[in-house]
Amino acid sequence: MEDNPVDELLSRVSRFASILGISRTDLKIYSFLLLEGQMSARELSEKMGISYTKIYTILGKLEEKGWIRRIGKKPAFYEAIPLRDLWANVKKTIEVKINEFEKDFIEPLSSMLSTSSTYSITMIPPSKLKSTIFEILDSSNKIMIAVSFPEILETDILELIKVKSYNSDIKLILQNDMQINNLSGVNTRKLQSMFGSGIITSSAVLLIIKNADKLSGLFSNHKYIVDIASVYFNHLWEQAK
Incomplete structure (x- = not known):
């Protein structure tokens, strides 16, 4: 896998991804699996130069978010979901975040503005x-x-x-x-x-x-x-x- 094009791509999207709770390292691991195919946590650790403990933690996080899937057991292999499925997942997450922001910030603030506007x-x-x-x-x-x-x-x-x-x-x-x-x-x-x-x-x-x-x-x-x-x-x- 060519590092430079991927690193450049990650630099452009990592700030946006952080809003979704996805770090640059998370993106890098997903991209690696997408381009290289399924592999175990141990293989990922060796090929990416990231400690096994950290790789295992990130894989669990990505699996929970639905970005990758686990195949088999001992050793388990991981593969990235297709880009089309990932984009559908991201759009759903964005929608949830927007709804949370509206509920936790916009609606209370609007209520405060509405109340204050009744003062005369x-x-x-x-x-x-x-x-x-x-x-x-x-x-x-x-x-x-x-x-x-x-x-x-x-x-x-x-x-x-x-x-x-x-x-x-x-x-x-x-x-x-x-x-x-x-x-x-x-x-x-x-x-x-x-x-x-x-x-x-x-x-x-x-x-x-x-x-x-x-x-x-x-x-x-x-x-x-x-x-x-x-x-x-x-x-x-x-x-x-």
Whole structure:
């Protein structure tokens, strides 16, 4: 067997073969058997200058992968499967590897991207603020509310808060100068002053600001923004009385 042409060929394909778990030496042994015909492990060891132990290990690996077959016993002879069968075997292995990669990497990553893409940060104009307040109040059974603008608590919003309080965990912080009646059953505290207002649930936050006597909002369901808002609310809750 001419070494140089085979070595040159192996150099070109060995990097690709490594993806399939096949080393350059594995390829060389398969090529040797394909070109020279069947032989025993001892003969291969002597002709290729590779230790018998290593040859025997590689032959077992190639046989397990279906690249060669064993014939007889004591001594066993080995022969390479035809190239056409080898290529069918390789294509099947590639397909398995691709499916594994898709399952172990692509699908989880796609799921993460899909989840992250559902996060949003949205400006809420004055015209849509009230409906957004209703939506966020109605979406959770654990709600934290901080109110520094009394006009937020219109009658129908107050009524929803009271109704929700029967089966929800609601904490409400009001600014000291605010007088709100008929909030029995709602866990309420007061604080000297607050910057802005907000409503926080376990999955969303609505920050309410006032500009030129008009209320508008900033809505987000981003986990980290919700977490930060929750920590800040709990800090205010500890200060409130």
